[in-house]
Amino acid sequence: MRPSLVLAALGVTQILGWGTAYFLPGVLGPAMERDLGLPAGGAFLGIAILLGLAGLLSPIVGRAIDRYGARVATACGSLAFAAGLVLLALAQGPVLAVVSCLVMGLAGALALTEAANAALATLGAEGARRRLGLLALASGLSSAVTWPALAALEAAFGWRGAVLASAAAHLLVALPLHWICIPAAPRGARPAKLPGGRLPARLRWLSAAFTVQTLVGSAILANMVLLVQALGMDRASAIWWAALVGPAQVAARALDVLGGSRFSAVTTASAALLLIPLALLLPLVAPLGIAVAAPVFVLTYGLASGIMSVMRPACVIELHGTEGYATVAGRVMAPVTGAMAIAPGIFAPLLVALGAQAALAVAAVAMLGGFALLRVAARMR
Known part of the structure; x- marks a missing residue:
């Protein structure tokens, strides 16, 4: 797999992943809070749930990536993001909204920064730092790209429509990029053995x-x-x-x-x-x-x-x-x-x-x- 293709695919999917997860409440939060009966700022608690679960799962996901490859992990992450966003769009109260954040926490562990870095690491140590830097540059553009898009979608379709459109983007854009452009695990791959x-x-x-x-x-x-x-x-x-x-x-x-x-x-x-x-x-x-x-x-x-x-x-x-x-x-x-x-x-x-x-x-x-x-x-x- 060409490194430039892997890097370009991950750049797009990281913008989409961070933009429709971490940065989503920055635009849609007030409307979500009104509809779901959440206190002011309550939508941002979902970020803590998402990141907290992603952190807890990261050792397990890391071993799975070494065994099955970043392609499988990131593709499953795209599916989990889509599922979590659909659940959020269907939520009528805080309970289903929290469940959606838990699903997206799993998605974050499978497809956000650490999984993307692992995919880049499979390309070798030479040039790794430059590739990591370029990916971080792309990720840094996430809010600039997704906030205007989410605001336009909310204005046209409401916050639920914007969330459903985000789910569709994971299925139609991120999932194919992850499956086609991310390297599969080499034959006989095993997780690292720690003394x-x-x-x-x-x-x-x-x-x-x-x-x-x-x-x-x-x-x-x-x-x-x-x-x-x-x-x-x-x-x-x-x-x-x-x-x-x-x-x-x-x-x-x-x-x-x-x-x-x-x-x-x-x-x-x-x-x-x-x-x-x-x-x-x-x-x-x-x-x-x-x-x-x-x-x-x-x-x-x-x-x-x-x-x-x-x-x-x-x-x-x-x-x-x-x-x-x-x-x-x-x-x-x-x-x-x-x-x-x-x-x-x-x-x-x-x-x-x-x-x-x-x-x-x-x-x-x-x-x-x-x-x-x-x-x-x-x-x-």
């Missing part, structure tokens, strides 16, 4: 580092508008600057694709994990007004966090290799996905209780802990 059933120590340290980074990073990202506003910027300006996090993340991924491979993945990740706490502390210590400090903080944070989305799978390949990647990555990334699910709800009360300055200081200290964990993993190679 004693445990990850090697360096990968356990790596998992801990990434879990801390994701816990802090997802918390900051989800609450960026409230955080910048709490630092003293008016709401309209806070929204405008916070929105630039996404473009900054995409720019960082593009820079890594263009020239980042001259540094090892662990070195690049270490630099990013040092840059993030500096960005978090900048509004507290820099002799600048909030009108300058907040934008610099947002853009610096966006660049560093964008790099980390590529470095997580790249570091796994660098420290382990591509043989049995899905099994190992599933174990490494399971707590990371769980952290992504719970982080936004943890940081918001912290921000209210302690204030922006103290919350940023706590986050910076935690991120420095993540840097220390990563350096331990690096020394164990």
Whole structure:
């Protein structure tokens, strides 16, 4: 299978997958909440359910991908996404909506980032980091592509029609791409055998580092508008600057694709994990007004966090290799996905209780802990 074809197919399916799962409540949430009797913001609880279940299932799915191949897993993920979205469109209350989120959690484990990275890993270690970066670039466009499409579909057919159209897209677009373009498992493929059933120590340290980074990073990202506003910027300006996090993340991924491979993945990740706490502390210590400090903080944070989305799978390949990647990555990334699910709800009360300055200081200290964990993993190679 040509690497460029695999990469292009995964780029399309990742945009579709993230756009109709993680980003769906951003457009359809208010209408869904009114119809389903959910409290304001309740639609976003579905994201926590989806990601939490995907994290729990990732070790099992990783072993299955190594045994049966990414083609089978991602194709089944497309079917599960379609089924979950149909259930959501049919829901008349919270119960069936929660069931739909559970089905999409299974779909996420089978077809979103970790499964896509495993498919790329089957193409070999040479050029893997560049392919991971290009896929992350495509994924970063998900909201920009799907939000306008979902808004147009809602205006024409209502939120249920938009959800059904999303299900159809998984069946008519993602499913064929996964089945035709993703490599099948090689003959005799087996899951990686881990000594004693445990990850090697360096990968356990790596998992801990990434879990801390994701816990802090997802918390900051989800609450960026409230955080910048709490630092003293008016709401309209806070929204405008916070929105630039996404473009900054995409720019960082593009820079890594263009020239980042001259540094090892662990070195690049270490630099990013040092840059993030500096960005978090900048509004507290820099002799600048909030009108300058907040934008610099947002853009610096966006660049560093964008790099980390590529470095997580790249570091796994660098420290382990591509043989049995899905099994190992599933174990490494399971707590990371769980952290992504719970982080936004943890940081918001912290921000209210302690204030922006103290919350940023706590986050910076935690991120420095993540840097220390990563350096331990690096020394164990």
